[in-house]
Amino acid sequence: MTTPIPSRPAGTCPRALAGPVRVGAGLAAATALALPLAGLGSVLAPSAPAAAAPTGASTVVISEVESDNGEPGDWVELANTGADAVDVSGWAMKDDKDDRTWTIPAGTVIEPGAFLVLDEESSSNPTGFDFGLGKADQVRLYLADGTTLVDEVAWTQPAATTLSVCGDQVLTANPITRGEANDCTPPSDTEDPEAPEGPVEPVAAGVVINEVVSDGGIPDDWVELVNPTDAPVDISGWYVLDEDDTKDPSVIVDGTVLQPGEFFVIERDELGFGLGKGDQARLFLPDGTLVDRAAWPAGTHATPSLARCPDGTGDFQLSAAATQGTANNCAAALVISEVRSQGEDFVEIRNDGTDTVDAGGFAIKDDDDTHTYTIPAGTVIAPGAHLLVTGDQLGFGLGGADSARLFAPDGALISTVSWTEHVAPSLGLCEGEYAAQATATPGAANDCVQPDPAAPLPTTGDARVTDQAGEWAEDLSGLDLQILEDGQQILWASNNDAGQVSRLVRAEDGTWVQSEGWPTGGKPSRFPDGTGTPDAEGISAGADGAVYISVERDNDAGGTSRNAVLRLDPAAAGDELVAKTEWDLTALLPATGANAGLEAIEVVPATAMTHLGEVPAGAEACAFVALEATGDVYAVALLPDGQAHLVATMETRLAGVMALDYDPGLNRLWAFCDEVCDGESVQFELSAATVEASARIARAKGLPNVANEGVAVAPAGTCTDGDLEAWFADDADTDGHSLRGVLLTGLECEVPAPPADGDDDADDGADGDSGQSGGQPGEQPGAGDRSATTDRSASTERTASTDRAGTARPGLARTGTDALPVAMAALALLASGGVLLRRTKVGPQG
Structure with a gap:
């Protein structure tokens, strides 16, 4: 039979x-x-x-x-x-x-x-x-x-x-x-x-099931076979089923031969069915003869995996870590429990066993076998304890698409975790599955509480194209809005590939066009010596009349990182903007790849950093900058002679930060990711005693999930009837357009009054004449893109503009009457006292 x-x-x-x-x-x-x-x-x-x-x-x-x-x-x-x-x-x-x-x-x-x-x-x-x-x-x-x-x-x-x-x-x-x-x-x-009752017993056929993962292992459910014999075994036509005979089996393709000791993995999409709690994986010959069975108890999953120890011949047991396609984790109960690959890298090892383990001689590698860190002799890990290995100890960096692997002294792989992009704030093991952590916990128990789903921005749901087709090609990256004393709005934009800077004004139809005297695509920028092509990723208008750009390299030497801030005079004569000052932050900030450096900048008053740390006296400007590689924001003081001081590091828990926006009326900083994070963002309430990232905010409804690397949000002072405009720069020029606008709606328009005299927060800025040039700390509006200052550009044209009661206000028209409800308590988008839900505390740094 x-x-x-x-x-x-x-x-x-x-x-x-x-x-x-x-x-x-x-x-x-x-x-x-x-x-x-x-x-x-x-x-x-x-x-x-x-x-x-x-x-x-x-x-x-x-x-x-x-x-x-x-x-x-x-x-x-x-x-x-x-x-x-x-x-x-x-x-x-x-x-x-x-x-x-x-x-x-x-x-x-x-x-x-x-x-x-x-x-x-x-x-x-x-x-x-x-x-x-x-x-x-x-x-x-x-x-x-x-x-x-x-x-x-x-x-x-x-x-x-x-x-x-x-x-x-x-x-x-x-x-x-x-x-x-x-x-x-x-x-x-x-x-x-005379046949015995009960389940059919397996028939020895050489190849056996060696390891099984159910319930979302990495990657998902899978079944691993191994050939423990000393001869090749042809497994063509063999098939795998779970406990349900009515399902379609997963059949191994013709010509599949396992050599002695070779592993063979059947992935979830090849299985065609999932493995559940109290399930089993069964291996059959083509004629239906049962070869092997791996079963796990009712109500439980095979996680991290159900594995034979030793491989191919031992009994099945729950392992400390899944080891797909390699020898099972039978050497020790050690497992990689948490990894961070951006900012300050680390690998954390945990002892999931009941006995103390001597970890001396165990090795950590990334996806390159030549990158090896060997744990020193005499290092012991108690049951349930953690061993933290920092990036400095590793001696090699963990990349955006990489892995961390733990090897026993005999070379057996006992734990591994891989990722295809940076995960913020860390990747941790929770209930047998690696997932993004709510908070990085190096050397301590993982924070397995998953972040709440991002709350959406309240918008009309419409996104309007606000540039001319084909005007920018690709690489429009930075945006910043400046409001002049006469109320005119200037939108500054930067093109990272060409290093060009644009001064844009509103046309009658609400689109943005180059100011008079500014060429299509903008004016090229140069380093202070008049050479190079700065990779202008971010842009910010300062209260001193200057425009600041953040660059990550000189595109004329594209393979070398050069994380710098350049100060440009937009009113300078000539066809090019040669930087007046360069602040090279390469040594001040974490090391990055040449194309993963400074992505954004916002120039702010010194008072914006009151609760972050001390701003040195004599600072020429203060700014927030963001690194793509780390996803973190850095508060920096720009000192004379190109010197700079790091005031604080602000963790966003986003995989990357591509744009920043500061509102001086609310003293709030907004950090945006691009399509890598599905356009999510976070906010920092800079007036809070403890400054930390807010809950994640989802991309504006109707805005395509594209490479939005620049964002400019109108200041809260321009909010009317709950509406506020915002613009996004698409680096990929999707559908031939790089600039789109949305209308935020249903917002609280009231701007908090400034602190009264004698308030503790009124004079927390830097001493002396620190802050931006032209006034005392706290007197400057700070980010010139929000300031009521006179632009020194030769062009002073204005476009027609009236208030919402008028009829000729160019820009984004509010469409429809189904504005999203004000479900923004968690975000407090434009209300004072935003809710701060995360535990990452920002402190001063040296």
């Missing part, structure tokens, strides 16, 4: 190795039957007929098929199940190819209850059907018109005997009954009475 190949539910598409399918008007559709592990043959439910046969022909069915070179060859048996004779002359038979058609000879009649066997053409039977039946094929019976389907049987592998139709079932291992009634005796009546 053979183990049946499980059937599939009626109406589903058969997968490889799915059993035969019966289709016909003479058979009722039925549900798939789940069989015990032992039985006469595979039982399958017929699917619905492709076309109903006419009355008088519906009694003729395909009753048995030989498709594997039987005696005298392939053959098909028809049966007349009705009470009247049926003339089948001229009826057509086809296999799975429509061009293979054979016509039943004239004068062929099947009497009631009789059988007709149609043989394959041979030397002894030259009039038989002239095509062979394959191992994966079908037989279709049509009326003489060649289009009306009478019956059909399909299969994807040869049967053990024949394909035998029994009522609404098709069996694959029944006795051969050519030209006679099929033997449809139930399996229980033919089983050996």
Whole structure:
């Protein structure tokens, strides 16, 4: 007897190795039957007929098929199940190819209850059907018109005997009954009475199941096989099932041979089914013989994995870490519990066992075998304790697409975690699965509470194109809005590839165009010596009339990192903007790749940093800058002679920060990610005693999830009727446009009053004349993009603008009346006292 190949539910598409399918008007559709592990043959439910046969022909069915070179060859048996004779002359038979058609000879009649066997053409039977039946094929019976389907049987592998139709079932291992009634005796009546009860025991066949992961392992559910023998084993056609015999099995492709000691992994998408709690993974030979079984208790998952120890021969046990495609974690109960690959890298090791482990000699590697850190001798980890290995100790950096691997002293891989992009704030092991942590916890228990879903920005849901088609090509990156004393709005923009700076004004239709005297694409910028092409990623207008750009490299030497801030005079004569000052922050900030450095800048008053740290006296300007590689924001004081001081590091928990926006009226900094984070952002309430990132804010509804690397939000003081404008620069120039605007709506427009005299926060700025040039700390509006200052640019044109009561206000028109509700308590987008939900505390740094 053979183990049946499980059937599939009626109406589903058969997968490889799915059993035969019966289709016909003479058979009722039925549900798939789940069989015990032992039985006469595979039982399958017929699917619905492709076309109903006419009355008088519906009694003729395909009753048995030989498709594997039987005696005298392939053959098909028809049966007349009705009470009247049926003339089948001229009826057509086809296999799975429509061009293979054979016509039943004239004068062929099947009497009631009789059988007709149609043989394959041979030397002894030259009039038989002239095509062979394959191992994966079908037989279709049509009326003489060649289009009306009478019956059909399909299969994807040869049967053990024949394909035998029994009522609404098709069996694959029944006795051969050519030209006679099929033997449809139930399996229980033919089983050996001496056969033992209980599940079928596996049969040794060389290859075994070695490791299994269920419930979202990395990557997802999977089954690993291994060949523990000293000879190659061909596993072509072997298949894997979970505990459910009715599912379509996962079949191993032809030509798969496992060499001695070789592993073979069947991924989740290859399995075709998930592995659940209290489930099992079973391995079968092509004929249905059970080879191996791995089962785990009811109510539990195989996580981190269920693994044999030792490999291939030992008993199954829950491992400390999954080791897909490599030796199982049998050496120790050590596991990589947390990793950070941006900012200050670290790898954390945890002892999940019940005994103290000597970790001396264990090695940590990334995805490069030449990058190795060996844990010093004598290092012991108590049960449940952690060992923290910092980036400085590792001696190599962890990249955006990388891995961390832990090896035993004998070279066995015992724990591994991989990622395809930086994960902020860290990647940690929680309930057997690696996931982004709510907070990085180096050297301590992981923070496995997942962040709340990002709350959406309240918008009208519309995003309007606000530039001319093809004006920018690609690489528009930085944006900053400046409001002049006369109320005119200037939008500053930077192009990172060409190093160009643009001064934009509103046109009558609300789009942004170059100011008079500014060329299309903007003016090229240069380093102070007049050379180079600064990679101008971010831009900010200062209260001193200057424009500041953040650059990550000189594009003329693109392979070298040069994280710098340049101060430009936009009113300077000439066609180029040569920097007056350069602050090189490369040594001050974490090291980055040449194309992963400074992405954004916001120049602010010194008072914006009151709760972050001390701003040195004499600072020429203060700014927030952001690094793409770390996703962090850095408060820096820009000192004379190109010197700079790091005031604080502000963790965003975003995978990257591409844009910053500061509102002086609210003393709030907004940090934006691009499509890498689905356009999410966070805010920092700079007046709070403890400054930390807010809950994540989702991308504005209607704004495409593209490379929005620049953001400019109108200041809260311009909010009218709950509406506020914002613009986004698309570095990829999607659909030929780089600049889009949205209307934030349903907002609280009231701006908090400044601190009264004597308030503790009124004079917390730097001493002396620190802060931006031209006034005392706290007197400057700070970010010139929000200031009521006079722009020194030669162009002073204005476009038509009225308040919301007027009729000629160019810009983003509010459309529709279904403005999103004010569900922004958690964000407090434009209200004072924003809610701060995360625990990452920002402190001063030296």
